[in-house]
Amino acid sequence: MSLRDYELYEEDEEEEVEEHEYGTAEFRIETPRETGVCYLLSVTYSGASGKALLKLYDPSRGIMVFWYDNTGHKPYCLTNLPPSNVLKVPGVASHRGFDHVEEIEKYDLLHDRKVRLTKVVAKDPLSVGGAPNSLRDILRKHGAKVWEAKIRYHNCYIYDRQLIPGMPYRIVEGRLVPVKVHMDEKEVEDVLRLWKDDSPEEREMLREWLPLFQTPVPVIRRVAIDIEVYSPIPDRVPNPKDAKYPVICVAMVSNDGLRRVLVLRRKNVSLGDQSELPQGVEVKFYDDERAMLLELFKVISEYPVVLTFNGDNFDFNYLWHRALQLGFSREQIPIYLTRDSALLHTGVHIDLYRFFGNKSIQVYAFGGKYKETTLDAIAEALLGEGKMVLDRPIPELPIYRLAAYCYRDAELTLGLTMFENDLVMKLIILFMRISKLSMEDLVRQGISGWIKNLFYYEHRKRNYLIPEPDDILSLKGVTVTKAIIKGKKYMGALVMKPKAGVHFNVVVVDFASLYPSVIKQWNLSYETVRCPHEECRSNLVPETSHWVCRKRRGLTALIVGLLRDLRVRLYKKLAKSSSLPEEEREWYDVVQRALKVFINASYGVFGASTFPLYCPPVAESTTAIGRYAIKRTLEKAQELGLEVIYGDTDSLFIKNPPSEKVSNLIKWAEKELKIDLDVDKVYRYVTLSERKKNYLGVLESGSVEIKGLLGKKRNTPEFLKQAFANLIKILAEVRCERDFEEAKDKIRVIVHDCYMRLKNRRYSLEDLAFKMMLSKPLDQYIKSTPQHVKAAQQLVKVGYPVEAGDIIAFVKVKGSTGVKPVQLARIDEIDEEKYLAHIESTFEQVLDALGMSFNEVISGAKLLDFK
DNA sequence: ACGTGTAAGGT
DNA sequence: ACCTTACA
Numbered sequence: 001m002s003l004r005d006y007e008l009y010e011e012d013e014e015e016e017v018e019e020h021e022y023g024t025a026e027f028r029i030e031t032p033r034e035t036g037v038c039y040l041l042s043v044t045y046s047g048a049s050g051k052a053l054l055k056l057y058d059p060s061r062g063i064m065v066f067w068y069d070n071t072g073h074k075p076y077c078l079t080n081l082p083p084s085n086v087l088k089v090p091g092v093a094s095h096r097g098f099d100h101v102e103e104i105e106k107y108d109l110l111h112d113r114k115v116r117l118t119k120v121v122a123k124d125p126l127s128v129g130g131a132p133n134s135l136r137d138i139l140r141k142h143g144a145k146v147w148e149a150k151i152r153y154h155n156c157y158i159y160d161r162q163l164i165p166g167m168p169y170r171i172v173e174g175r176l177v178p179v180k181v182h183m184d185e186k187e188v189e190d191v192l193r194l195w196k197d198d199s200p201e202e203r204e205m206l207r208e209w210l211p212l213f214q215t216p217v218p219v220i221r222r223v224a225i226d227i228e229v230y231s232p233i234p235d236r237v238p239n240p241k242d243a244k245y246p247v248i249c250v251a252m253v254s255n256d257g258l259r260r261v262l263v264l265r266r267k268n269v270s271l272g273d274q275s276e277l278p279q280g281v282e283v284k285f286y287d288d289e290r291a292m293l294l295e296l297f298k299v300i301s302e303y304p305v306v307l308t309f310n311g312d313n314f315d316f317n318y319l320w321h322r323a324l325q326l327g328f329s330r331e332q333i334p335i336y337l338t339r340d341s342a343l344l345h346t347g348v349h350i351d352l353y354r355f356f357g358n359k360s361i362q363v364y365a366f367g368g369k370y371k372e373t374t375l376d377a378i379a380e381a382l383l384g385e386g387k388m389v390l391d392r393p394i395p396e397l398p399i400y401r402l403a404a405y406c407y408r409d410a411e412l413t414l415g416l417t418m419f420e421n422d423l424v425m426k427l428i429i430l431f432m433r434i435s436k437l438s439m440e441d442l443v444r445q446g447i448s449g450w451i452k453n454l455f456y457y458e459h460r461k462r463n464y465l466i467p468e469p470d471d472i473l474s475l476k477g478v479t480v481t482k483a484i485i486k487g488k489k490y491m492g493a494l495v496m497k498p499k500a501g502v503h504f505n506v507v508v509v510d511f512a513s514l515y516p517s518v519i520k521q522w523n524l525s526y527e528t529v530r531c532p533h534e535e536c537r538s539n540l541v542p543e544t545s546h547w548v549c550r551k552r553r554g555l556t557a558l559i560v561g562l563l564r565d566l567r568v569r570l571y572k573k574l575a576k577s578s579s580l581p582e583e584e585r586e587w588y589d590v591v592q593r594a595l596k597v598f599i600n601a602s603y604g605v606f607g608a609s610t611f612p613l614y615c616p617p618v619a620e621s622t623t624a625i626g627r628y629a630i631k632r633t634l635e636k637a638q639e640l641g642l643e644v645i646y647g648d649t650d651s652l653f654i655k656n657p658p659s660e661k662v663s664n665l666i667k668w669a670e671k672e673l674k675i676d677l678d679v680d681k682v683y684r685y686v687t688l689s690e691r692k693k694n695y696l697g698v699l700e701s702g703s704v705e706i707k708g709l710l711g712k713k714r715n716t717p718e719f720l721k722q723a724f725a726n727l728i729k730i731l732a733e734v735r736c737e738r739d740f741e742e743a744k745d746k747i748r749v750i751v752h753d754c755y756m757r758l759k760n761r762r763y764s765l766e767d768l769a770f771k772m773m774l775s776k777p778l779d780q781y782i783k784s785t786p787q788h789v790k791a792a793q794q795l796v797k798v799g800y801p802v803e804a805g806d807i808i809a810f811v812k813v814k815g816s817t818g819v820k821p822v823q824l825a826r827i828d829e830i831d832e833e834k835y836l837a838h839i840e841s842t843f844e845q846v847l848d849a850l851g852m853s854f855n856e857v858i859s860g861a862k863l864l865d866f867k
Numbered sequence: 868a869c870g871t872g873t874a875a876g877g878t
Numbered sequence: 879a880c881c882t883t884a885c886a
Binding site: 878 | 882
């Protein structure tokens with residue numbers, strides 16, 4: 001079946017074309033009988049052979065090994081019709097994809113009972129779901145219930161074989177055999193002792209999971225690819241589907257020494273200066289684009305992993321269409337396209353744009369270091385080096401500069417997987433091991449896809465029926481609290497009103513991963529919250545009418561609890577353990593970071609309607625218990641005579657506490673709530689205003705933490721950030737109450753200076769620019785026209801392309817529109833009054849807490865102005 | 868295609 | 879009153 005045929009009747013969004021040829025005449029793949037240790041990277045269904053095809057990385061040779069599973073694994077779905085009745089349904093037995101039926105038993109967690117079901121086995125994945133008039137559709141139309149038909153074949157295969165992507169295997173006599181790492185039994189016993197208060201079930205699971213984190217990750221041989229395409233319109237990226245213009249440059253950079261650029265000779269384009277290209281980069285000139293692509297495809301096919309930045313949407317997509325136009329046959333192109341990806345027959349394509357665009361990666365793995373998901377912004381933030389700056393459009397560049405530009409992009413792309421000793425590759429492999437997703441899927445899916453697959457795997461492993469979203473919802477789709485924010489589904493966290501002022505010696509205690517701890521300790525899961533048992537109804541969640549099961553351990557509680565405990569009890573400690581060699585500590589730090597990503601998202605997905613195990617009462621119960629825990633702790637702190645000055649979600653700020661009272665509180669929480677409460681940090685002092693989520697604290701070390709203040713926000717103009725930073729420097733010096741008087745004088749000078757420089761126009765337009773991201777395309781701002789959109793519209797008018805995700809820099813000017821993009825504004829146009837107001841609100845947030853008023857400071861400044 | 872709560876600046 | 883962004 002061709003791609004086109006399928007797209008015509010595609011209606012099932014999740015399904016993709018799974019059928020394609022492997023090992024074409026041009027690119028032979030290796031399917032050995034025996035191998036040494038190889039790492040499982042990917043599983044695909046091969047339509048050509050009707051079998052699962054596994055891609056394994058052989059580190060000893062640095063190549064990909066391909067292996068067909070001949071054991072006859074087939075796709076299937078489940079139905080409640082008995083086998084004989086299934087055969088009687090018109091169109092089933094005669095269906096071209098029908099294979100056979102089997103009677104099986106599953107455990108239905110939602111109803112807490114065994115069920116007898118029929119497994120309807122098909123010859124190919126599309127016949128189960130996906131295609132119109134599939135077995136699934138026929139059965140549903142006939143009124144039967146169908147389960148597990150939407151799971152893609154290669155994932156089913158991984159579940160059924162209980163494979164772990166990212167783990168080592170060997171092929172022995174034509175069979176796939178897991179390779180076990182040696183684990184010292186005494187060490188395992190030491191670890192198990194940390195779980196001594198948990199059930200045997202939890203300890204058993206721990207034993208199974210430990211190897212995922214203790215097995216080493218090989219260095220994977222890989223190449224990064226970047227291409228440049230000719231375009232007659234400057235700055236307009238050519239459409240990959242048309243692929244009308246030639247590929248003019250290709251850069252290939254690998255981690256095993258390849259540094260090569262291919263360029264197409266063009267008339268009327270100068271060569272330029274070869275020294276613009278870094279030393280050691282090999283340049284090959286081509287007169288024939290076809291020959292150039294042939295060389296590119298050859299290199300791609302020689303590497304097990306190929307990296308791009310945006311290759312799914314652009315580079316590989318363009319190459320596929322372009323190669324066809326140049327007369328390549330499909331068999332001569334190592335690339336193939338699915339609905340939203342570009343994959344490789346010969347290896348694994350990692351599109352780093354998609355991986356780094358993953359919100360969880362952005363926020364939890366890299367602590368929000370990059371905000372924009374462009375190669376330039378990510379590389380700048382993580383590698384300290386951005387893209388090459390160009391002075392003219394790509395088609396007009398002299399050849400060597402074009403080559404250098406393209407080379408730099410490929411080098412940065414490779415660099416993103418190499419910094420901190422291959423951190424990103426290690427993370428990817430760890431995520432694969434936890435989620436059980438293949439490398440291709442992992443780097444393209446979001447956290448909800450990862451968690452979904454992890455949960456499905458654990459269901460199949462235990463012979464639990466994977467529930468249908470509608471069944472969860474109809475049984476437990478109720479919430480009983482009201483959200484504070486309009487339009488939200490349930491109530492979230494508690495934020496205390498801060499006690500405004502300067503507070504010295506403040507101890508901050510917080511619950512270590514509060515929500516995951518709650519999920520574990522309160523046994524929360526979609527099957528245990530509002531479970532079917534009468535006798536559990538009295539086990540109520542505080543502030544709600546939900547109850548929790550007493551009879552069965554919740555699967556979510558088990559999995560989330562395990563991941564949390566592994567991170568908190570083991571890997572965070574190992575990462576800091578001074579008795580371990582540096583290299584080992586570093587690895588454990590990667591492990592705890594990987595776990596963090598899953599843990600932090602484990603609560604949110606249950607409140608996301610797009611998650612297939614969506615269960616609002618689980619999410620609602622989690623936050624309700626979180627509020628209960630922080631409230632009880634607050635009460636206890638007050639009972640102990642502690643002064644709590646602020647708290648948010650999972651933390652309490654305690655002013656000048658005796659240390660034994662703090663440890664009493666911590667012990668109490670452990671005993672009474674069974675949630676770990678820790679001293680998070682100690683502030684030399686904290687300044688609080690009346691505003692929540694808004695404060696400045698100076699740690700004992702002298703480092704300053706700023707939360708939520710305008711001076712730190714990304715959209716604040718640079719001149720204000722600078723002035724704010726100066727203010728922070730002064731505050732960091734303050735050690736006691738007396739120091740403040742001196743500090744206040746210095747602050748006056750800063751504010752005054754800022755004001756004067758503004759008045760005398762001694763800031764550049766860039767310094768004055770507000771930078772705001774366009775969250776959607778310009779034409780979708782219908783309800784209102786915010787300032788950054790107005791500025792963007794002006795840019796479009798003068799022919800400057802603007803799209804969603806771009807950061808618009810604008811200044812406030814006098815006149816009716818009020819704003820101009822920096823590119824179009826002049827310094828004498830700026831609206832001084834507006835800027836003064838911004839100076840005021842930025843500083844006020846801090847001055848407030850210091851007992852100073854901005855007006856007093858600025859009037860002093862204005863007086864000085866007269867002198 | 869994780870969640871809700873808060874602040875601020877705008878239309 | 880509502881929209882938008884950025885942050886906790």
